[in-house]
Amino acid sequence: xxxxxxxxxxxxxxxxxxxxxxxxxxxxxxxxxxxxxxxxxxxxxxxxxxxxxxxxxxxxxxxxxxxxxxxxxxxxxxxxxxxxxxxxxxxxxxxxxxxxxxxxxxxxxxxxxxxxxxxxxxxxxxxxxxxxxxxxxxxxxxxxxxxxxxxxxxxxxxxxxxxxxxxxxxxxxxxxxxxxxxxxxxxxxxxxxxxxxxxxxxxxxxxxxxxxxxxxxxxxxxxxx
Amino acid sequence: xxxxxxxxxxxxxxxxxxxxxxxxxxxxxxxxxxxxxxxxxxxxxxxxxxxxxxxxxxxxxxxxxxxxxxxxxxxxxxxxxxxxxxxxxxxxxxxxxxxxxxxxxxxxxxxxxxxxxxxxxxxxxxxxxxxxxxxxxxxxxxxxxxxxxxxxxxxxxxxxxxxxxxxxxxxxxxxxxxxxxxxxxxxxxxxxxxxxxxxxxxxxxxxxxxxxxxxxxxxxxxxxx
DNA sequence: ACCTGAACACCGTTCAAGT
DNA sequence: ACCTGAACACCGTTCAAGT
Numbered sequence: 001x002x003x004x005x006x007x008x009x010x011x012x013x014x015x016x017x018x019x020x021x022x023x024x025x026x027x028x029x030x031x032x033x034x035x036x037x038x039x040x041x042x043x044x045x046x047x048x049x050x051x052x053x054x055x056x057x058x059x060x061x062x063x064x065x066x067x068x069x070x071x072x073x074x075x076x077x078x079x080x081x082x083x084x085x086x087x088x089x090x091x092x093x094x095x096x097x098x099x100x101x102x103x104x105x106x107x108x109x110x111x112x113x114x115x116x117x118x119x120x121x122x123x124x125x126x127x128x129x130x131x132x133x134x135x136x137x138x139x140x141x142x143x144x145x146x147x148x149x150x151x152x153x154x155x156x157x158x159x160x161x162x163x164x165x166x167x168x169x170x171x172x173x174x175x176x177x178x179x180x181x182x183x184x185x186x187x188x189x190x191x192x193x194x195x196x197x198x199x200x201x202x203x204x205x206x207x208x209x210x211x212x213x214x215x216x217x218x219x220x221x222x223x224x225x
Numbered sequence: 226x227x228x229x230x231x232x233x234x235x236x237x238x239x240x241x242x243x244x245x246x247x248x249x250x251x252x253x254x255x256x257x258x259x260x261x262x263x264x265x266x267x268x269x270x271x272x273x274x275x276x277x278x279x280x281x282x283x284x285x286x287x288x289x290x291x292x293x294x295x296x297x298x299x300x301x302x303x304x305x306x307x308x309x310x311x312x313x314x315x316x317x318x319x320x321x322x323x324x325x326x327x328x329x330x331x332x333x334x335x336x337x338x339x340x341x342x343x344x345x346x347x348x349x350x351x352x353x354x355x356x357x358x359x360x361x362x363x364x365x366x367x368x369x370x371x372x373x374x375x376x377x378x379x380x381x382x383x384x385x386x387x388x389x390x391x392x393x394x395x396x397x398x399x400x401x402x403x404x405x406x407x408x409x410x411x412x413x414x415x416x417x418x419x420x421x422x423x424x425x426x427x428x429x430x431x432x433x434x435x436x437x438x439x440x441x442x443x444x445x446x447x448x449x450x
Numbered sequence: 451a452c453c454t455g456a457a458c459a460c461c462g463t464t465c466a467a468g469t
Numbered sequence: 470a471c472c473t474g475a476a477c478a479c480c481g482t483t484c485a486a487g488t
Contacts, residue, residue: 038481040481048453051456054481055453060481119400122401125401128404129403129404130404139406142410147420151383151384151424151427152377154380155380159375172347178358179347179350179353179354185365186369198373198376202376202377205427263461264462265461276463279462284462285463
């Protein structure tokens with residue numbers, strides 16, 4: 001028995017696991033972006049050979065899924081435990097938007113991945129689903145609502161990421177006089193601020209209409225922080 | 226003079242250009258997906274050596290931008306020429322959603338690219354901007370409206386692409402009983418149809434609220450095909 | 451059980467050499 | 470002006486060999 005335990009004083013050398021790999025990978029992405037995440041670079045950060053990683057992950061794709069779950073775990077759905085569903089849903093949506101916005105590089109990779117092996121992601125959805133159900137939403141309307149809001153949230157995160165000059169027409173402005181004028185009218189305005197303002201409008205619009213359609217009454221006291 | 230012209234009967238061998246490269250690339254993506262688009266594969270399709278492509282495009286990235294412009298050019302904004310802005314905007318949004326949905330693999334790559342060297346994209350935006358301006362929209366509200374709708378459209382296209390089982394919790398369903406039940410309640414229902422229905426709701430909600438805010442009256446006869 | 455080191459089949463891109 | 474062919478510096482992944 002005792003022979004199986006590592007001798008005292010000898011440093012542990014087996015340090016690779018999902019958690020440690022995920023956080024090293026996220027650090028690389030945070031510093032140098034998604035394209036910088038290579039198996040070689042990741043192995044270097046972990047003081048290990050690239051092939052060693054394959055003892056813990058079956059592929060780079062799997063590591064990307066770990067990262068996704070890790071990011072989704074940052075979304076704050078705790079408001080469902082403390083306030084009415086409408087307020088909680090808004091705070092969740094904002095948090096979701098902010099998290100996705102901060103990791104917009106990943107959106108393309110993340111959006112189509114299944115949720116099956118992603119414990120933190122599933123936990124997040126559970127909080128939302130439970131909160132909505134407790135708030136009077138019929139179970140059959142929960143997924144459609146989440147789907148629609150996610151649509152909007154992903155899109156909003158995209159726009160947050162968009163460079164200031166996405167709409168610059170460059171040499172083509174002669175061909176697009178009205179559009180060029182419309183773009184010019186935004187010059188100097190904070191696109192991000194506009195975007196966030198529009199997010200609130202869109203959120204209210206979607207939730208109000210969906211709730212009405214599902215026959216769900218608004219909570220008595222709707223805070224709108 | 227005559228000496229510069231290619232001799233009759235000799236086949237032209239210089240056939241590479243933006244158009245021909247773009248369409249070959251799109252065909253590869255259509256058949257085998259985005260990952261299958263490599264410079265080698267593209268060159269093969271064009272009966273040419275990979276390095277030959279670099280006489281026409283400065284990088285693979287540039288070719289991806291050509292593809293983006295080509296895809297955006299398929300969005301139908303012609304309704305602005307024939308009907309009121311509200312109906313036209315809806316038809317444009319549906320077309321945009323359908324085009325993005327059909328090319329959802331590209332969304333991640335496309336969303337952050339500038340519009341500067343993209344003539345068909347700019348032409349599409351011009352139709353929308355001109356139509357809105359003619360319909361009474363203040364020029365300063367045009368870009369914000371487009372931004373918000375694009376948010377929603379991209380998100381909706383994402384959801385169209387989502388596999389049926391995105392929300393399957395797998396072995397984790399014990400940890401997420403309510404969410405698992407909510408997902409189960411959708412089983413057998415056509416997610417795509419639900420998604421399209423919700424798209425209309427979201428669209429109306431966003432446009433109505435944004436128009437009201439901008440002080441734009443609805444057109445007298447709003448068709449809702 | 452886990453890591454190394456060599457190898458494999460690819461990538462995108464460059465560049466001298468040809469016509 | 471445009472294409473070829475060889476080369477370069479990478480990729481992700483596999484696998485026998487070690488401990």
